[in-house]
Amino acid sequence: TQLLEQSPQFLSIQEGENLTVYCNSSSVFSSLQWYRQEPGEGPVLLVTVVTGGEVKKLKRLTFQFGDARKDSSLHITAAQPGDTGLYLCAGAQTSGTYKYIFGTGTRLKVLA
């Protein structure tokens, strides 16, 4: 059973559009990470958020950790074909643990 549910599962948009991907759980996480994975490769870490309500920006990507540390969102502004990939959230449930639970993933395709 996955503790982290992501939505949507699939998203196909035109270049230049904005989008938001959600990562939700009924459990509290001490930290949450977002990764992007391309076919045939391992996930690549994008960001880590640790404080409830925290917002981090990475160029056109904005990440938010929910106040209760149970959910997170990833917003992409003006999507580009290079943003295409599988976006994964991963949470650590207890501070100090190094075991991460990954979400179900959101597969994004940006069309030129």
Added chain:
Amino acid sequence: DTGVSQDPRHKITKRGQNVTFRCDPISEHNRLYWYRQTLGQGPEFLTYFQNEAQLEKSRLLSDRFSAERPKGSFSTLEIQRTEQGDSAMYLCASSPTSGRAVDEQYFGPGTRLTVT
């Protein structure tokens, strides 16, 4: 350093055979993780090591699975008596001991196992 490497990249085996995968982490990374990823899903945690010590093991890991990191550097994951349900991508990741409560994991390209 070229990052985390895994060998082989692909493995096709017949049901009932044993297979072993190798992971070489980024040098001086103390923690090493193994995950399994099936098509359309996120990675599932299998186990992790701090140096040579195996600190946590998932209940998903049946008795047919064993992982070692004998000298605290490379690691091996062995699956005995493979079953078709073992077909998946096996990912390895490593992270440095930063003194922080949060790890930054660097993933290898994975080993894709197909059991026929």
